[in-house]
Amino acid sequence: MNMKIQMKLVLISAVLIFIPLTSIADSWFGKANKGVAPVNNKLYATECSACHYAYQPGLLPARSWKKIMNNLENHFGENAELSKEDTQELTQYAIDNAADKSSHKRSIKINRSISKNEIPLRITEVGYIKRKHRELSKRHLVDNPDVKNLNRCEVCHTRINNGSFSEREINIPGYGRWED
Amino acid sequence: MKKLWFIMFISIANFIGPVSLANEINNQLKTYQAQGAGEFSASRGEKMWHKNYPDPKKSDKQRNCGVCHTDNLKSKGKHARTGKVIPPLAPSVNSERFSDKKFIEKWFKRNCKWVVGRECTAQEKGDFLVYLRDK
Numbered sequence: 495m496n497m498k499i500q501m502k503l504v505l506i507s508a509v510l511i512f513i514p515l516t517s518i519a520d521s522w523f524g525k526a527n528k529g530v531a532p533v534n535n536k537l538y539a540t541e542c543s544a545c546h547y548a549y550q551p552g553l554l555p556a557r558s559w560k561k562i563m564n565n566l567e568n569h570f571g572e573n574a575e576l577s578k579e580d581t582q583e584l585t586q587y588a589i590d591n592a593a594d595k596s597s598h599k600r601s602i603k604i605n606r607s608i609s610k611n612e613i614p615l616r617i618t619e620v621g622y623i624k625r626k627h628r629e630l631s632k633r634h635l636v637d638n639p640d641v642k643n644l645n646r647c648e649v650c651h652t653r654i655n656n657g658s659f660s661e662r663e664i665n666i667p668g669y670g671r672w673e674d
Numbered sequence: 675m676k677k678l679w680f681i682m683f684i685s686i687a688n689f690i691g692p693v694s695l696a697n698e699i700n701n702q703l704k705t706y707q708a709q710g711a712g713e714f715s716a717s718r719g720e721k722m723w724h725k726n727y728p729d730p731k732k733s734d735k736q737r738n739c740g741v742c743h744t745d746n747l748k749s750k751g752k753h754a755r756t757g758k759v760i761p762p763l764a765p766s767v768n769s770e771r772f773s774d775k776k777f778i779e780k781w782f783k784r785n786c787k788w789v790v791g792r793e794c795t796a797q798e799k800g801d802f803l804v805y806l807r808d809k
Binding site for chain 1 (some may be wrong): 753776779788
């Protein structure tokens with residue numbers, strides 16, 4: 495084999511080895527896959543946030559999303575029906591990016607904390623999330639005039655739009671930063 | 675020259691803007707007529723807007739459009755349960771209203787089911803849009 499081709503082969507294989515290594519490194523050192531994946535579907539963002547924060551699909555497993563999206567007519571007591579096509583697109587998006595399909599750190603932890611026969615319909619029913627909020631009391635949340643409802647994650651999680659739920663970014667209205 | 679084109683574009687857009695908004699309501703009215711609706715009546719629309727319907731969950735309570743939208747079409751509303759702020763319905767104070775066909779149908783479907791307990795007919799939706807059109 496001539497030298498030139500040999501050199502090329504070495505270069506190509508070096509690149510081929512390097513690509514998977516960087517992605518492994520990213521997931522090990524949490525660079526790319528911290529938190530949950532941010533929402534990147536425009537229809538999802540618009541339709542869901544018409545009434546509440548557009549919770550990232552990575553906060554619940556696929557079976558939960560399936561059940562939720564199959565019952566939009568009675569969506570926690572409200573009618574949230576969409577056209578057939580939109581329902582289909584959003585269901586697919588939620589399922590494809592659900593916690594059990596994600597390589598993001600928090601999604602993995604969320605998924606691990608749910609037993610296989612469980613289908614949580616509320617994010618507040620997820621074991622991992624319940625545990626993480628255990629030390630909070632009513633005065634921080636439902637009795638806090640600036641929070642009021644547990645469905646308003648975005649009030650305290652200041653960088654939630656980036657899919658980030660890091661502790662140092664928490665700011666509870668009236669209480670400030672949260673430290674364990 | 676470029677500037678001139680720009681000015682022309684803006685002035686044409688300004689002219690077309692409000693017209694196309696009214697057209698969306700008119701297009702919807704045509705659709706409803708194609709679905710079997712007859713002449714539309716603003717007063718019928720108004721009556722329905724104020725009408726009380728039984729609350730299927732609480733026998734001592736009633737539901738009407740104003741529960742979330744308030745009685746004043748020009749003022750902001752507030753979702754009865756979630757507290758979400760709802761922009762005014764009257765096109766005169768909210769030019770974005772009734773500019774999107776999909777949006778109109780989506781909320782008719784949801785809200786008619788909540789207030790009336792069923793989907794509204796093409797006739798009812800048309801009556802309502804005619805009532806709202808000039809508000």
